[in-house]
Amino acid sequence: MKDIQTPLVEMKDIHISFGGVKAVDHVDVHLHAGEVVGLLGHNGAGKSTLIKILSGAYRADGGEILINGEKASINNPRDARSYNIETIYQTLALADNLDAASNLFLGRELVTSLGLVDDDAMEAETRRIMGRLNPNFQKFSDPVSALSGGQRQSVAIARAVYFNARILIMDEPTAALGPQETKMVSELIQKLKAEGIGIFLISHDIHDVMELCDRASVMKNGKLVGTVNVADVTDDDLLAMIILGKNPAEKR
């Protein structure tokens, strides 16, 4: 059923090299609305590089990106945002010296009628969304460097969710989190999925992927090993793909 619809995102034949190293080597992935696609692979397999091309942080050497079946040109993070692509980076990409509200609205500040940044309005909005995402969050006037790992993560997540993302990229969203907060992120993913948002989830954790994802694409040394329906494979199949680069479809 799903395959008949036009995918939300199609990345076709994407390739990029850094100094002769093929970081992403002619990879195809796609994502439907309301679907979670896991991107798996070792460190340096090219998953982060691939999604940074989608989020506009890198420009691909070749290949094309289709959004809703139409060719999209994404040359910088601003372009990506204009296609409602939001990204939670593994590094969180927060300006540590600024407070939560300034980070949440960075590059998209709320302004007064005179075009001046409206800090009070931004803080009010931040309080509103944090009340939903992480009710324990209270440090609204401290720089984010004063926050715990989990609190910083929730600022990064709030930033991606606030602006009505249709395509969400999450790069290791639970890496810095304790069990409680990890559960919160899992619930959030389920909820966003139910709202019809398409999510690329990069993770090291096979269990996360098995639990949260509909499909999984595995990369190794910049190449796509294969894409599988999570329901059709076991943990071991995925591990074999990651470690050996062996596609379960080839077995049969």
Added chain:
Amino acid sequence: MKNGIKNVFDKLGLDTRLLGMIGALLLVWIVFDFYTGGRFLTARNLFNLSVQTASVGVMATGMVFVIVTRHIDLSVGAMLGFVGMLMGALQTFVLPDLLGTGHPMIWIITALFGIALGSLIGAFQGWIIGYLTVPAFIVTLGGLLVWRGAAWWVTSGQTVAPLDATFKLLGGGAEGTLGAMPSWVLGLFAAGAALVLLALSRSRKASHGFVVKPVWAELTVGGIVAALILGYTWLMNSYPLPKGAVKRIYAARGEIVPEGLNLVYGIAIPVLILLLVAAVMTFVASRTRFGRYVYATGGNPEAAELSGINTRLLTVKIFALMGALTGIAAIIASARLGSAANDLGTLDELRVIAAAVIGGTALAGGVGTIYGAILGALIMQSLQSGMAMVGVDAPLQAIVVGVVLVFAVYIDIVYRRRTGL
């Protein structure tokens, strides 16, 4: 008891670093006042001190943005010399021939030219730094040599004098002040504006349902600010003009000095320029997107870029702004001397950087305030004037300033570590 005091400071919401710097400044003042036998804390000396701080203070506000974004500008002193020389040549050799000597437009055209030229030079250096990715240290080190050399070429090293009479007023001096009445008007207006801004901010926060400071704390802060502004105005207005200067002014108008007239200096024009620059730069830093992006880029350049901020163009703008402020400083510095010499602004880059750094601007980026930089400039200037008054030898002066600079930054590092910021 100790907790009680801490609680009061918390409620007042005052920046402890700001209090520390004001404390350091007062300490310097009191020590010098003691050693000079009460000659330091006089209206006359504080007038001179504020005028001497103006040029470096103006540039220090721009240097805050430069250092906050993890750059440096070593070229400001040389740029000041070059811009000053060209402004001198323009108002002395070119414009009088076109408009006639003493034409009222001369100073305006010259000043605008200086600011525009400074912006252009700054933008050019910023372009090399932002787009060609040559480190700011190298680009502006090159600039230091280039613009100082260029300053010499303007007149083959000859000093340009005298400058336009109206232009010279921008440097202060006996006539370059506001006088009693305008000073009071300005002081009252500034104090009123500060109180209105505080009240507006409070009501805006309250309308969003945020926790606001208790009324007494708000009133205390407002009272201190208003008292400082009006106190300074009063002080400047209690510095009498020398009888000779009064006679000269009246003679120039073809009038006789009325019997029993006592004129006062009031606030000096360069100080007024510094205060205006400080107000505008504080506004830019806290209320505009540009200012927000400056601090975001300083805190995490990668995050700023991923947020869609064009950090290259931002670099050009920051250096262009630094250049424009250097142009303003060149106006003040050359007008104060009444001449333009090609060594104008020598070593100013170090004074400006030291002022910003003593004022709490971190070279690691992301942190720095406009008021801090100006306080830093004032502390540096107080040290230098004070030592000169006491009669400390010039080499020892340099040693003291150098030691203080390193010590101040060390204190700041300890403070940051303790407060975890």
